[in-house]
Amino acid sequence: MHLNERPPPASRNVKLMATCLCDAYFDDVAAATVEVLEHLGCTIDFPERQTCCGQPAFNAGDWESSRKVVRHMVEVFEGEDPVVVPSGSCAAMVFHGALLEFEKEPDLGAIQALAHRTWEFSDFIVNGLGVTAWPGRFPAKVAFHRSCHTRGTPSGEASLKLLRSIDGLELTPFGEGEQCCGFGGTFSVTFPNISKGMGELKLEHIAASGAEVLVSGDMGCLMHLGGMAARREQTPRILHLAQLLRDALRAGVAREAPSTAAR
Amino acid sequence: MAAKEQPIDKYSRELDAEVRHAVHDNSAAGTDKRREILWGDYPAPDALRHVAGQLKQHVVENLDRYLEQAEDSLRKRGVQVHWAADGEAANRAVLDILRARGAKRLVKAKSMVSEETELADYLAKNGVDCLETDLGEFIVQVDGDHPSHIVKPIIHKNRRQIARTFEREGLGDYNDDPEVITRRARVYLRKKYFEADAGLTGANFVVADSGRIVLVTNEGNSRFCLAPTPVHIAMVGIEKLVPRDADLPLMLNLLARSATGQRLTVYTEFISGRRAAEQPDGPEEMHVIFLDNGRSEVLASDCRSILRCIRCGACLNVCPVYRQASGHAYRSVYPGPVGAVLSPLLAGKRFPELADLPKASSLCGACNEVCPVDIPIPDLLLRLRDRAKREGIASPGTPPMGLWASMATSPGLWRAALGAGKAMDLIPKSWIPVGAFQAWHASRDLPPWGGGRFRRWLKRRRAEQAATKEPS
Numbered sequence: 029m030h031l032n033e034r035p036p037p038a039s040r041n042v043k044l045m046a047t048c049l050c051d052a053y054f055d056d057v058a059a060a061t062v063e064v065l066e067h068l069g070c071t072i073d074f075p076e077r078q079t080c081c082g083q084p085a086f087n088a089g090d091w092e093s094s095r096k097v098v099r100h101m102v103e104v105f106e107g108e109d110p111v112v113v114p115s116g117s118c119a120a121m122v123f124h125g126a127l128l129e130f131e132k133e134p135d136l137g138a139i140q141a142l143a144h145r146t147w148e149f150s151d152f153i154v155n156g157l158g159v160t161a162w163p164g165r166f167p168a169k170v171a172f173h174r175s176c177h178t179r180g181t182p183s184g185e186a187s188l189k190l191l192r193s194i195d196g197l198e199l200t201p202f203g204e205g206e207q208c209c210g211f212g213g214t215f216s217v218t219f220p221n222i223s224k225g226m227g228e229l230k231l232e233h234i235a236a237s238g239a240e241v242l243v244s245g246d247m248g249c250l251m252h253l254g255g256m257a258a259r260r261e262q263t264p265r266i267l268h269l270a271q272l273l274r275d276a277l278r279a280g281v282a283r284e285a286p287s288t289a290a291r
Numbered sequence: 292m293a294a295k296e297q298p299i300d301k302y303s304r305e306l307d308a309e310v311r312h313a314v315h316d317n318s319a320a321g322t323d324k325r326r327e328i329l330w331g332d333y334p335a336p337d338a339l340r341h342v343a344g345q346l347k348q349h350v351v352e353n354l355d356r357y358l359e360q361a362e363d364s365l366r367k368r369g370v371q372v373h374w375a376a377d378g379e380a381a382n383r384a385v386l387d388i389l390r391a392r393g394a395k396r397l398v399k400a401k402s403m404v405s406e407e408t409e410l411a412d413y414l415a416k417n418g419v420d421c422l423e424t425d426l427g428e429f430i431v432q433v434d435g436d437h438p439s440h441i442v443k444p445i446i447h448k449n450r451r452q453i454a455r456t457f458e459r460e461g462l463g464d465y466n467d468d469p470e471v472i473t474r475r476a477r478v479y480l481r482k483k484y485f486e487a488d489a490g491l492t493g494a495n496f497v498v499a500d501s502g503r504i505v506l507v508t509n510e511g512n513s514r515f516c517l518a519p520t521p522v523h524i525a526m527v528g529i530e531k532l533v534p535r536d537a538d539l540p541l542m543l544n545l546l547a548r549s550a551t552g553q554r555l556t557v558y559t560e561f562i563s564g565r566r567a568a569e570q571p572d573g574p575e576e577m578h579v580i581f582l583d584n585g586r587s588e589v590l591a592s593d594c595r596s597i598l599r600c601i602r603c604g605a606c607l608n609v610c611p612v613y614r615q616a617s618g619h620a621y622r623s624v625y626p627g628p629v630g631a632v633l634s635p636l637l638a639g640k641r642f643p644e645l646a647d648l649p650k651a652s653s654l655c656g657a658c659n660e661v662c663p664v665d666i667p668i669p670d671l672l673l674r675l676r677d678r679a680k681r682e683g684i685a686s687p688g689t690p691p692m693g694l695w696a697s698m699a700t701s702p703g704l705w706r707a708a709l710g711a712g713k714a715m716d717l718i719p720k721s722w723i724p725v726g727a728f729q730a731w732h733a734s735r736d737l738p739p740w741g742g743g744r745f746r747r748w749l750k751r752r753r754a755e756q757a758a759t760k761e762p763s
Contacts (some may be wrong), residue, residue: 079698085696089673089689091677092681093692093693094696096696096700097699101598108611125673129677208657210653215654217727217731218650218688218689219297219299219300219612221300221303222299222615225614227364227734247316253562259735290606
């Protein structure tokens, strides 16, 4: 599927796929996603029966188990509305991975339909809603880790576009920026040694860049890097892009408020 | 834990730190050079990769037709064509050709297929002296080692190790100056070319419609393998075809840039058959051996796009796992991402022995992003993981997913687990088995459990929003 060429979303009624990591650990990321999308005039529907996108089993090679979970997901997110996911990885599972494992399945059509209206968070904001500059303020040196599952999608560029537009925010490039953080889902526990080596390299490059904040669009990468960073002496503050956008909005409002009052 | 360790992870853990750093730095430099030259020279290199990918996929899909055409074109140029179903047949074909001429000494240029068939060992056992003439391959040969990279065979060695090898082999006193090492190898090899009875090469491309063979090297050793020897044998995988001469500019421009960050390799040879009557030098006799060795089976599988590969090694250089583990970790001729797909496939019935290779990837997709023929390597790795699971091949450390799938398809159970998750005990052990916990915790903290918090937050927010909309 060519994500670069798809039409804008059918409506601003958004179904939120919160992802299992946010459901279990990172509730504030899901909350920030809601706040940001509502700020942009979207109405958010959170289907309560949602669980996971099926990616853990897909990557582990258990496609039979994965297909069961994907079928559940398709049923939960039925309809015409765009589905927005604050994770490049889970989004890629819907519009790429699921298509691969359903290649020879009779219900491939239903998967394709969901794939066509599923958007990664930053791609939805920039290319779906046409928002290319972000209001608010975030005075910090920020390192952006492009999550690997957004390779070949418009998400990385969309995230950077938003970050660059934020008042006070300084993007700090770092060495081997295109390299994986070492998470890779079950890879992180089946290849713990290589995964750790990759993570440490990433953290060293980020530390050398002088970044105060590490931001990414994927809580998988950030859980791995954050979990490793917690054991180091100096660690950047770790934020999902949705959190940073929300915090920038709040800071912008807080800054504008007194000057408005003064007038 | 030891029994649950993945072989490649174990290899990386035990790898000498100096070797790991050498492999990492050399690979990373290769990736940077590739990027610089491709993006410096072309406005849209990705478009070129996509076209080259389609071209090679077309060849793969029509391989039977192009092989027939290639055979025909080669014969018209006076080349004898041989078909080898497996490595042994290919080696025997080489030996038969040499015996027919009474040839005892073979000089060979770099060829991955001859590594695949273990030609040098086979010939040695049959009384033929087979000498590698690519500098890296030469060092690998005298060390009794194996290449660890398909383009840079000794990426895992440093100059001090090589200097010790040369000293041991009587090529001079210890000296680790690369220029001195190279000069000594040159003097030694030059003599050997003139003593040889036959030369063997691989082929980077065989052109179906012209019967031309293309060889690229940086050392010029393949030319020396051909110029003074009366017999030229080219051993080629059946997938190495391109349809027309006109396809070569695209492929050659991508190959050198992807492999070594060069616009073109120092030598690019177009071989159009044996020596013509009016030519002073060159082989009187030329043979092409097309090797199958499992490729037909790959062609019949849903992983056939791996046969597009033109062996540039860009995916090895960019791969974070290769950079941590080095090539020998893959226990096969083809290492790195391409090897993690190709090696288990070419293993045929021995697939289970190499079924761990496709697991050695975080699926980051960097390999696909640099591939000059746009092979969807992560997709192929995933297909092979699925195949291994279906064939019931055990995978150390991979958490079982059956129970997780049951939970993820039962929203009630899922919500219950989210709510009760604070005491992680209620999460079924098979979802996050103890081994996986340990593996995670060895180097990372787990964030505090927050199951159910978002759902509660959203309900409160909805209630507040409703309250502000309809003030009572």
